[in-house]
Amino acid sequence: MTVSADDPRLYAGEGPRDIARVGVVGCGLMGAGIAEVCARAGLEVVVREVSDAAAASGHERIAASLNRAVQAGKVAAADLPSTLARLTLTTELRALAGCDLVIEAATENAAVKAALFTELDTVVRRPDAILATNTSSLPVAEVARAVTRPGQVIGLHFFNPAQVQPLVELVPSLLTEPDTVTRARAFITEGLGKTAIAGPDRSGFVVNALLVPYLLSAIRMLEAGHATAQDIDTGMTLGCAHPMGPLRLADLIGLDTLLSIAEVMHGEYAEPQYAAPPLLRACLLKLDETEFRFLLTLHHAIGDGWSVGLIARDLGLCRDANGKRRRERDAQRGQQPPHWASPTPRGGQHQRCTPAPHAMERPPMASFGSAATGHRTTPLSHGRGRQRRAAEGRLQENSAL
Numbered sequence: 001m002t003v004s005a006d007d008p009r010l011y012a013g014e015g016p017r018d019i020a021r022v023g024v025v026g027c028g029l030m031g032a033g034i035a036e037v038c039a040r041a042g043l044e045v046v047v048r049e050v051s052d053a054a055a056a057s058g059h060e061r062i063a064a065s066l067n068r069a070v071q072a073g074k075v076a077a078a079d080l081p082s083t084l085a086r087l088t089l090t091t092e093l094r095a096l097a098g099c100d101l102v103i104e105a106a107t108e109n110a111a112v113k114a115a116l117f118t119e120l121d122t123v124v125r126r127p128d129a130i131l132a133t134n135t136s137s138l139p140v141a142e143v144a145r146a147v148t149r150p151g152q153v154i155g156l157h158f159f160n161p162a163q164v165q166p167l168v169e170l171v172p173s174l175l176t177e178p179d180t181v182t183r184a185r186a187f188i189t190e191g192l193g194k195t196a197i198a199g200p201d202r203s204g205f206v207v208n209a210l211l212v213p214y215l216l217s218a219i220r221m222l223e224a225g226h227a228t229a230q231d232i233d234t235g236m237t238l239g240c241a242h243p244m245g246p247l248r249l250a251d252l253i254g255l256d257t258l259l260s261i262a263e264v265m266h267g268e269y270a271e272p273q274y275a276a277p278p279l280l281r282a283c284l285l286k287l288d289e290t291e292f293r294f295l296l297t298l299h300h301a302i303g304d305g306w307s308v309g310l311i312a313r314d315l316g317l318c319r320d321a322n323g324k325r326r327r328e329r330d331a332q333r334g335q336q337p338p339h340w341a342s343p344t345p346r347g348g349q350h351q352r353c354t355p356a357p358h359a360m361e362r363p364p365m366a367s368f369g370s371a372a373t374g375h376r377t378t379p380l381s382h383g384r385g386r387q388r389r390a391a392e393g394r395l396q397e398n399s400a401l
């Protein structure tokens with residue numbers, strides 16, 4: 001299904017339009033939606049993913065979404081084959097060389113994006129090609145610093161799901177040339193038929209600066225036991241006419257993405273409203289539903305996320321990036337699990353648990369004992385959140401508990 005960067009189809013058929021061929025980097029939740037929107041608008045789209053497996057699953061995601069659009073009457077069945085034919089999946093960044101516009105929708109990580117833009121700068125041939133980022137929270141100027149043509153870099157912040165939501169935030173940095181802004185706006189409004197608003201180049205732009213503290217407050221409310229997940233979501237849907245509650249929306253965004261956004265915004269503004277609640281981090285441990293409920297109850301009873309984190313780890317609930325429980329892993333390495341956690345304590349008596357020294361070094365807010373493992377396995381909202389796909393290296397780095 002993926003093509004090589006030398007495939008002649010990638011360089012054929014330049015149209016009269018300013019932007020006829022779009023490159024999309026990343027085919028996750030957002031990249032797939034953006035690629036679909038562009039293909040539905042009649043543009044040639046080349047999508048780059050990190051592996052054949054990721055490319056195949058991205059293609060599946062787009063095809064499934066297009067099929068749903070056909071069933072809903074949003075896309076004519078007769079247009080489906082040609083729309084799919086306009087999409088090319090690749091693992092080679094060089095395949096984006098002939099693009100007029102590239103929209104980067106890779107993982108929300110400054111280093112990943114900077115590396116991508118540096119490479120795109122050398123790969124994309126057209127000198128005035130627009131290089132856009134779909135980042136939710138990173139300043140566009142940070143990304144622009146990675147290229148030799150910062151005047152062509154702009155933020156195009158689509159909303160989830162991109163194939164449905166009509167808004168795009170247009171975020172020029174201080175370095176973006178006015179011509180780039182004009183062309184990008186024309187692409188969004190005339191090319192894709194969406195509405196553009198101007199966002200300031202500060203973390204969170206307009207929408208996330210308002211939305212993220214709201215979502216984090218809902219998670220804090222659940223964490224404190226003030227209300228159930230169901231009541232929080234019902235309160236906001238029926239009380240405020242929101243189409244979905246904040247916890248379901250947090251799931252839809254992806255809890256690892258929300259955590260990354262919160263961390264960037266908290267780093268930028270150092271305001272408590274952007275601090276990620278311990279429960280959000282706990283959700284990113286690879287816990288099953290029962291384990292998650294158990295920890296939540298424990299957290300409500302003890303009221304101290306750090307202690308709960310130590311207990312979770314010593315009970316062997318924490319897992320590594322491969323989903324292997326810590327206790328199994330320790331046993332393989334010939335280490336004993338903590339004696340107090342075993343069913344029959346040695347000597348027949350319970351002994352006081354002394355957390356391992358490195359555990360004591362954790363700051364209290366790093367509750368449940370872990371940085372994000374990058375897995376959205378335990379949704380906040382009533383067990384129906386989207387499943388987390390395989391984590392990238394950035395997230396796996398943090399996953400050894």
Ligand SMILES: NC(=O)c1ccc[n+]([C@@H]2O[C@H](COP(=O)([O-])OP(=O)(O)OC[C@H]3O[C@@H](n4cnc5c(N)ncnc54)[C@H](O)[C@@H]3O)[C@@H](O)[C@H]2O)c1
Nearest residue numbers: 026027028029030048049050105106107108135136160253
């Ligand atoms: N999730 C949302 O609701 C939402 C909304 C607006 C914007 N965004 C932003 O969009 C971007 C992507 O978010 P997402 O939710 O789609 O994340 P995601 O985790 O669903 O997808 C990211 C994809 O990028 C791929 N990727 C990572 N490094 C890559 C590389 N070097 N080259 C090609 N592909 C690479 C991964 O394999 C993965 O498939 C982030 O910057 C995020 O902040 C997310």
